[in-house]
Amino acid sequence: MSRTPAPQPGLTVRWSLVGTADDIVDELATYVEGTSHARFTGMSGLRFKTWRAVRGAWFEGAYVFASEEARADFQASFTAAAATSPVSVIVGAPPILIEPCEIIAVAEGWDGFEAKPRY
Numbered sequence: 001m002s003r004t005p006a007p008q009p010g011l012t013v014r015w016s017l018v019g020t021a022d023d024i025v026d027e028l029a030t031y032v033e034g035t036s037h038a039r040f041t042g043m044s045g046l047r048f049k050t051w052r053a054v055r056g057a058w059f060e061g062a063y064v065f066a067s068e069e070a071r072a073d074f075q076a077s078f079t080a081a082a083a084t085s086p087v088s089v090i091v092g093a094p095p096i097l098i099e100p101c102e103i104i105a106v107a108e109g110w111d112g113f114e115a116k117p118r119y
Helices: 024-040 068-084 086-091
Strands: 008-016 046-054 058-065 097-103
Touching (some): 008 068, 008 086, 024 046, 024 058, 024 086, 058 068, 058 086
Antiparallel strands (some): 008 097, 046 058
């Protein structure tokens, strides 16, 4: 009998950008490019991370981990320091959401995956 693979453990961390300066996404992108991308590149237990934003609405880190333990460890350490994290300092407020989730599937398109510190 074949075993159905379990979904991968994920985590979403979101900050509100409502009422922030118009250029806050540019400032966050500069931070990701100069600091955050390098911190997560090659991190043990992490499959990948994406940084997403909707100007005037929110900024988010979305993580996919190799194991439940890796997610739990990261989530615990991040949550303990969330209010003083670099993004919280830039935004001026702690995250509005720290939510574990299940990653059901990931598809790589014809043009392939391209890891970059800034698009």
